Amino acid sequence: MLYHLLYPLHTLLGGLNVFRYITFRAICGALTAFVIVLLLGPLFIRTMKKFQIGQVVRDDGPETHLAKQGVPTMGGMLILFSIMLSTFLWARLDISQVWLMMFVTTFYGGIGAYDDYRKIKKKNSKGLSARGKLVLQVAGASAVGLFIILLPGFDGHLSIPFLKDFRPDLGWFYVIFAILVIVGASNAVNLTDGLDGLAAGPTVVTAAVYLVFSYLAGHAVLANYLQLPYVNGSGELSIFCGAIFGACLGFLWFNAYPAQIFMGDVGSLALGGALGSVAIIIKQEFLLAIVGGVFVMEALSVILQVGYFKLTHGKRIFLMAPFHHHFEKKGWHETKVVVRFWIVSIILGLFAIATLKLR
Template sequence: MLYHLLYPLHSTFIGFNVFRYITFRCICGAVTAFAIMIIFGPMFIRAMKRLQIGQVVRDDGPETHLAKRGVPTMGGILILFSISVATLLWANLTNPLIWLILFTMLFYGIIGGLDDYRKVSRKSSAGLSAKGKLVLQVAGAMVVGLFIFIHPGYDGQLSLPFFKDIQPDLGWFYIVFAVVVIVGASNAVNLTDGLDGLAAGPTVVSAAVYLVFSYLAGHVVLAEYLQIPYVQGSGELAIFCGALFGGCLGFLWFNAYPAQVFMGDVGSLSLGGALGAIAIIIKQEFLLAIVGGIFVMEALSVIMQVGYFKMTHGKRIFLMAPFHHHFEKKGWHEPKVVVRFWIVSIILGLFAIATLKLR
């Protein structure tokens, strides 16, 4: 919005020419989203307490988590608000990719919000049915996959890190692949959101990495030089990534141990869905498995645990899944688990950026 209002004035005052630069607007988007979180965070927390919208804790989880019962939840609403406002203020709103990514984030936010509402209203850990939630997630991802596949300049080719000459073409099956990536990312972040700050930290790192890749993918010269797919208009997604970075960083201010608020499914499902959609849009799908390695590890730990439990009729690989609970059961304090997962996430993020030259 500010881009459309102020940039046309550059012919009158040269200072407004700064609004043409994605880097400037990206930083402004990050700062705006962060400021919204810091300013409105305390008011949101007080409102959630007043409405008695608190965390529901399962009885079969770690005993230390019982203290989290009643802590305000659904903080993802404020995250989505901050990201949306910052993006709308600083992005070029004539770019359809901006509207696509906002649609994805908000659609998955609605799914998570419905799930959270049912949990809170019932005072139970049972929200939407797994089948119902999955159907809605697939429907939203199908919209993204179809849009991308029929959008001019896109095709069914995959971009593989480390292999510049290998680009398999999936054809129409790419839509199915897009659904798997987006739904998988959404649920992986949701599974990770089990400790104070655990989901928000790696999301900050992932947003920063995809900010870089979005900007490069939208710059024809840099994309050609680095031998990554050029996606026209994707540079504007760097502004969304900046807002995602700032919003999650601001949320960590209140979500760090001991958490004053949790993001809930409205936050985790939407943030994961947004990361998956960005990966699809800029044709860096497999990069998400690297930069989002923490999310992948958490999801795989659940799949392995459930599969092994059924195969062996009751035996377990981990003391408890998702993976972060395994370390809690081993006696690690929650802050130690979270910070070490953040460290691993940062290392993976740096490695993901290094793939730009490993092709």
């Protein structure tokens, strides 16, 4: 909004010319989201306590988690509010991809909010049924996939790091691929959100990496030089990614151990869906498996555990899934698990950026 209000006046006030630069607006978007969460966080926590909107802890988890029962949850609403407001203020609103991202984030946030509501109402950790959640997630992801392939100049080729000459064309099957990426990312972040600060940290790293790639994908010259798919208008998604970065960084102020508030499914499902959608729009889908390696690891641990349990009639690969609980069961303190997962995420983020020159 500020771009449309202030940039046209740059002929009168030369300083307003700065609003034309995506880098400037991305930084401002990140700072704005960070400040919003930091300022509204205490009030939000008090409000959640007042209405007794607290975490419902699974009874089969680590015993140390029982102390988290009743800690305010649904902090994802604060994260999403700051992301949306920051994006609205600093992004160009005449770019369709910006509105698409705000739609899919809100839609997935709605799914998570309803899931959280059912958990709190029933006083258990079940929430929305897995089938019901999946149907809604697929519906939202389908809308993104259809929107993308109907855009003028749509390119159905996949972009695979390290393989610049191998770009298979999926055509209309790209919609199915988009659904797998977005739904998978949403559930992976959701599964990761099990310890204080565990999901927010890797999300900060992933958002920062996609901020860079969004900017490059929207810059014709740089995209061509780095052999990246050029996507017209995608540079504005840098502001959106910056807002995710700032919002999650601000949320960590309150979510770090011992957490004063949890993001809940309203946050984790929405953030995962948002990151998956950005990956789809800028044609960097496989990059998400690298920079979001922590999320992938968590999701795979659950899939392997469940599959092996059924095949062997009760045997387990891990002491407990998702993967972070395995280390807790081995005696690691929660903060050690979280910080080490953050370290892995940062290393993966650096490796993802390094793929720019490894093509």
